Structures are given as C-alpha cells and as structure tokens.
Amino acid sequence: MTVNLLDLDATGLTEFFAQLGEKPFRAKQLLRWLHHFGEADFSRMTDVAKTLREKLAAVSCVTPPTLISDRLSEDGTRKFLFDVGRGNAVETVFIPEDQRGTLCISTQAGCALDCAFCSTGKQGFNRNLTVAEIIGQLWQVNKTLDFDPKGERIISNVVLMGMGEPLANLDNVVVALRLMLDDNAYGLSRRRVTLSTSGIVPAMDRLREQCPVALAVSLHASNDALRDRLVPINRKYPLEELMAACRRYLTAAPRDFVTFEYVMLDGVNDRDADARELLRLTRDVPCKFNLIPFNPFPKSGFRSSKPERVRRFAEILIAAGIVTTTRKTRGDDIDAACGQLAGQILDRSRRILKSSPILDLTQ
Numbered sequence: 001m002t003v004n005l006l007d008l009d010a011t012g013l014t015e016f017f018a019q020l021g022e023k024p025f026r027a028k029q030l031l032r033w034l035h036h037f038g039e040a041d042f043s044r045m046t047d048v049a050k051t052l053r054e055k056l057a058a059v060s061c062v063t064p065p066t067l068i069s070d071r072l073s074e075d076g077t078r079k080f081l082f083d084v085g086r087g088n089a090v091e092t093v094f095i096p097e098d099q100r101g102t103l104c105i106s107t108q109a110g111c112a113l114d115c116a117f118c119s120t121g122k123q124g125f126n127r128n129l130t131v132a133e134i135i136g137q138l139w140q141v142n143k144t145l146d147f148d149p150k151g152e153r154i155i156s157n158v159v160l161m162g163m164g165e166p167l168a169n170l171d172n173v174v175v176a177l178r179l180m181l182d183d184n185a186y187g188l189s190r191r192r193v194t195l196s197t198s199g200i201v202p203a204m205d206r207l208r209e210q211c212p213v214a215l216a217v218s219l220h221a222s223n224d225a226l227r228d229r230l231v232p233i234n235r236k237y238p239l240e241e242l243m244a245a246c247r248r249y250l251t252a253a254p255r256d257f258v259t260f261e262y263v264m265l266d267g268v269n270d271r272d273a274d275a276r277e278l279l280r281l282t283r284d285v286p287c288k289f290n291l292i293p294f295n296p297f298p299k300s301g302f303r304s305s306k307p308e309r310v311r312r313f314a315e316i317l318i319a320a321g322i323v324t325t326t327r328k329t330r331g332d333d334i335d336a337a338c339g340q341l342a343g344q345i346l347d348r349s350r351r352i353l354k355s356s357p358i359l360d361l362t363q
C-alpha cells in the first residue's frame with residue numbers, strides 16, 4: 001500500500017525508514033523537504049540518494065487535500081476550501097493582523113456535537129480528517145502565502161478552530177500538532193498553536209499528557225441548565241468537571257491561562273447577571289475571556305447581541321480583573337467567520353455562484 005508521507009510525524013517517518021532498511025536521519029531530511037521547504041517531488045530532494053528517491057516514489061506519495069477555492073475578503077481574510085473526498089469539503093481561514101498571521105484550520109468534516117448556534121454542527125458529522133488532511137491545510141496555505149519581505153513565514157500562529165471538534169479526533173490531531181511544533185517541519189512554539197474545544201474532559205487530559213498547546217474552551221454559558229442546551233456535550237461533562245479539567249490542563253500548559261470563548265446570543269446568555277455568574281464559575285481558573293459576536297446563518301434561531309450589550313458584558317468581566325477581548329468578526333462577506341464554516345461542496349459552489357467575493361483567486 002502506498003504511504004502518504006504527510007500522514008507521518010518524526011516518529012512515524014523514523015519507523016517508515018526503518019522498515020525500508022534506512023537510517024533514522026532520513027526522517028529528519030524528509031521532514032525538512034516536505035514541511036520546511038514544502039517539496040512534494042522526490043526527484044528534487046537533492047541530498048537524498050537517487051536509489052532512495054526511486055524507492056520512495058515506488059512505495060509512498062505526498063498527497064495534501066486538493067485546494068478547490070481560494071477567496072479573499074474585503075478585510076484581507078482569505079478562505080480556502082479543500083476537497084476531502086466523497087462530496088466533503090473543509091474550510092481553512094487565514095486572518096492577517098499587524099503582528100501576526102493566523103491560520104484557522106479544520107479537524108473534521110462536519111461535527112457530531114451539534115451545538116445549537118453552530119453551522120458546522122447543523123451539518124452533522126461526516127468523518128475525522130486524516131493527519132495529511134489536517135497538516136495539509138497548513139502545508140498548502142504556507143506554499144500559497146510563502147514568506148514576507150523579511151523572509152519570515154506569513155503564518156505565525158495556528159488555531160484549531162475551524163470545522164469540527166479537535167478533541168474528538170485526538171489521535172490524528174496530536175500527530176498534526178507534533179508536526180507544527182517540530183523544528184524540522186514548521187517550528188511553531190506551543191504558545192502560538194491554540195486548540196479550541198467544546199470541553200471533552202477526558203481528551204483534555206490526554207492532550208495535556210501527549211502534546212500540550214495553548215487551550216481555548218468554548219464556554220458560552222455560566223450554568224449547566226443553559227449550557228446543556230447550547231453545548232450538548234455539557235450533559236456528559238458538566239461545568240464543574242470542565243473547570244477541574246481546565247485547572248489540571250494548566251499544570252502542563254505553555255500558557256498560564258485558559259481562554260474562554262463566549263458567543264454572545266441576544267437575550268440568551270448576555271445579561272449582566274450572566275457575566276456575574278461567569279465570574280463565580282471561573283473564580284479558580286486563571287483565564288481570559290474572548291467574546292464572540294454570534295455570526296448568524298439561515299434558520300439558526302439566534303440573534304447576535306447588540307454591540308452596546310457586548311461592551312457592557314465585557315466591562316463587568318474587566319472590572320473584575322479578567323482580561324477580556326471581543327473578537328472582531330472578519331471575513332463574513334465570504335462566509336469565513338466563526339461558526340459559518342460549512343463544507344458541502346454542492347452547497348458551497350451554489351453559494352460561490354450566488355455571492356460575489358471581492359476576489360476569487362481560483363478563477
């Protein structure tokens with residue numbers, strides 16, 4: 001069977017070369033070619049012996065997911081759509097900022113967790129992405145964006161906040177994370193890679209043990225009754241367990257706080273009393289808050305809180321000494337904002353025809 005080398009991290013490549021009867025240093029060489037230089041063609045890997053290159057070409061391949069569209073929003077946000085086979089597509093969003101460039105990547109086609117306000121959840125679950133499909137998003141976009149004028153990579157940060165629940169695909173996500181952190185691959189620091197979860201408690205513990213990176217937790221409610229409704233996984237792992245898991249995570253995390261994401265839903269979770277209840281809930285967890293204006297999608301049944309309400313809610317948290325930011329909604333002209341990612345190719349292409357992006361770079 002042909003091995004897709006993008007499925008393997010340093011350990012996997014070392015085993016692969018051992019099976020071929022090759023020395024372990026080949027793994028490092030290949031990592032650099034594949035991920036550091038973005039090279040997919042064995043014949044161009046000049047410091048690899050010709051016989052080995054031929055062997056590699058016979059037994060392995062370098063196959064990232066196919067890029068099917070690349071659209072640029074008015075605010076510079078750029079959305080990439082990748083085909084992951086059998087009518088499924090996933091989205092990857094690049095968000096340029098002054099001091100950094102963040103790539104938001106997907107980990108599943110669809111999502112099984114069915115949060116009430118999430119468009120990905122409404123699609124249902126299709127399947128877990130493979131390592132090659134997860135890291136392949138970074139691989140492809142890195143090649144597309146290349147370097148800035150100072151010779152630095154344009155992508156400085158990665159967030160696992162696209163489609164899917166990363167902790168429901170932990171094994172593949174961990175291998176992809178190890179590649180992101182590997183100096184021979186992307187060399188990102190743990191602090192610059194953030195995983196966002198809706199709170200699958202046992203998997204939070206496994207992530208801490210296997211590959212701790214910065215953690216964001218999608219909280220969205222200050223009590224179990226409301227969170228059971230908005231984030232159904234709460235019925236399995238209620239808030240008290242979730243807060244305890246956050247504290248455990250922080251014992252090994254690269255940052256000394258958890259970021260709580262909180263989508264602001266008009267009349268649902270945005271009262272002053274909700275903010276005060278949040279303060280009590282998170283009292284023992286060093287944290288920051290990131291308020292996310294709800295991004296509407298058809299038939300969601302929710303409205304976004306008014307900007308004035310979001311401001312007031314933030315003030316209450318800030319007055320209690322919690323660093324609180326409000327996420328700027330970006331890329332909504334190309335449906336690239338949080339929770340709007342929906343990947344059915346058919347759906348998508350219909351929408352692509354309907355809407356008129358500022359620039360469609362695949363045309």
Ligand code: SAH
Nearest residue numbers: 118164165196197198218261294295338339
């Ligand atoms: N499954 C993970 C990561 C992907 S979702 C998680 O739930 O954390 C990334 C973030 O977008 C989460 O905080 C999620 O709650 C939020 N989100 C989902 N739908 C949204 C919407 N319609 N508007 C704003 N944020 C949304």
Ligand code: SF4
Nearest residue numbers: 111114115118121198
């Ligand atoms: Fe899944 Fe996250 Fe959407 Fe919930 S918010 S349905 S966990 S992608």
